[in-house]
Amino acid sequence: VSGCITRFKDKGGLVAKDITNAASDVDIIITMLPAGNDVRDVYLGTSGILESTNSKPLLIDCSTIDVETARNVSNEAEKVDLLMLDAPVSGGVMGAEAATLTFMVGGPEKAFKMAKPILDLMGKNIVHAGGTGNGQVAKVCNNMILGISMIGVSEAFVLAEKLGLDHQKLFDISSTSSGQCWSITSYCPVPGPVPNSPANKDFKAGFTVDMMLKDLRLSQEAAISCGSNTPMGAEAASLFGLFEATGSGSLDFSAIIKLIRGLTA
Template identity: 65%
Template sequence: TTASCSRGSASDAAREQDAVVTMLPAGQHVRQVYLGDSGILKTAKAGTLFIDSSTIDVAAARDVHTAAKTAGVEFLDAPVSGGVGGASAGTLTFMVGGDEAAFGRAKPILEKMGKNIFHAGGAGTGQAAKICNNMLLAISMIGTCEAFVLAEKLGLSHETLFKISSTASGQCWSLTSYCPVPGPVPASPANRDYQPGFTASMMLKDLKLAQNAAQTSGASTPLGAQAAALYSMFEAAGAGGRDFSGIIQLLRGNPQA
């Protein structure tokens, strides 16, 4: 059986389950739910499989992995990518860190919710994959937005730039699947006044996680740092609830337009 949401404590809900999936806002919440005084690891039966699909810091994920092993249960960090649309369509991507045998148990469960299920490696590597991917996404989105802003100033239409760049070396997902200007990709949030599929504040959260990991590991990520600074400005301007592709409005000098 797999635990589902119900009234009562998380530990009560998870007590007799074979598998439990959690998704929480931040590392502190994951630590509390799993490792707190009433944490679910304290009451779980031996062999329970825990799958945490939160996006959190790598250190927190690895701490829970260690505690789970001590408690005689299995734990996987399995953050997701794909947003609200992917969740609704069952096409999410899961990036999973942890023991390969546990991954084998988890895969049929995750396949009910997602289309692409990747075993990233050992403890914490699911989180590592997620923050690296989203840092790359933020950088590519900002670059795509800058190209459109420059094109506007130079008299090049959105449609023309899209047609050229989508078949030339500038092609990327931020352009062809999530275009930050209305028109070329009808399903993109730009066509809905940047109503969010993935908010700017959520992107900023992931960028902060990436920057913290970069500082801890000694990795040089200057573009990631600049992306975090720009999304911080966008959020400070009151636009954190808009889609992350709306960062183009900040580059135009009118973040709340």
């Protein structure tokens, strides 16, 4: 945390001493927190944002959390006449640094129109997903696809190498054929084909195994809550859970190929 604060100050940011100080006399508050409990505490807790703000700021929460918490916190904000959006992001560290993130935004149309000029400064694709909580719905669905696809791509590359097909050849074919997906073209889990992918950097994390597992578990909680059948999502969550248990949680999620090969961190 201290390192993040230092970088923020180096970029010209002003550091507040506490939530009360940060929430005073501002037009917009943007948060990005690890889990639903953190969002609930920061917004609804003693000396939290709703209690501390002395103006009417637009609230934008960019955390990836469970849908129920997102909707509950937004409902509490509405009770004190505050507009709130859930706006989780996709694109990882590279997208953040390049300001090319995708924002999946749930909440009132009025709030979205107010927020979009700000989000445009940080992202390339700003999508209004609908009502409150729908940003979180979009995020968990997207990341369930991502986790499943990375496992599938990893299986294919391991199978190819065991059968004697060069990684680059498989990439050249699959990246322009029906198997094409982001996990191949932008984040290939083997070194070489995509020079800036974590596979070329000993899987130094852009998006960690821990983070992927969190999102997959959120997707499964959501699936249970609405009675949706997600067998591939459940299997992906299981595999990433096994990989995390080997001590690999801090690696980039594309390192799941290690588990497919039968290796650990």
